[in-house]
Amino acid sequence: MPSLEVIDEHIVLDILSSTVRLVGSLLPNNIEVVLHDLRNPECSVVEISSPSITGRKKGDSVISGARRDPAFANLMEFSSEPITYVLNYETQDNAGNPLRSSSAIYRNAQGMPFAALCINADYQQIDKAIALIQQLTASELNPTFKKEQQVIISEPTPDNIDALLQEIIDIAMEQNPGSNRPAIKKANLVAVQRMQERGIFIIKGGVEKAAKALGVSRYTVYNYLDELKAQNEGE
Structure with missing residues (x-):
């Protein structure tokens, strides 16, 4: 595998960007290809095909994509390898929706991530098409057959990380009302868990932003993360 020491990051991003456009032009609409510039996490999306899969657009944040993505979080850890990847995970x-x-x-040469190329496939569209054909066939055989309408409410996508943090905190406070110390800690733990699920802590400065939004120190955020980890391991 060639070293990235002699490769300009901008050139790599340009090559990957053209690759997204090229590959995306031939892929079906249920497959999204997205390129992130990780040096600018708050508006990292520089190229995307089939954006309807996750509802993102150019200029969106790296955390506005797939939820509960531990494989991506693990990839963001330090590595001496210039390219690391994980294939076909959920x-x-x-x-x-899955x-x-x-x-x-x-x-780069210092082991810091500067670009991410991700592919997301939504096979539910195919399943829905098959189900629709089956329902239409059933309705032709049985005139009294009525199809139930299913409404999927998408989670709102804030324009920036600060807005997302505040939204998470507000929801946690509503779910865990109270002004005493135990109630506040419980709400903060819920908020930190939600932030972790949304990938806040995989971006540079994520812990500091979370601490500022919660009104606590970054060491308190780390303590919350340790406590959540212990709870998960005990389940």
């Missing part, structure tokens, strides 16, 4: 879109994803992270 994630979710913002409405909680996706199949593959991700590759590109690092």
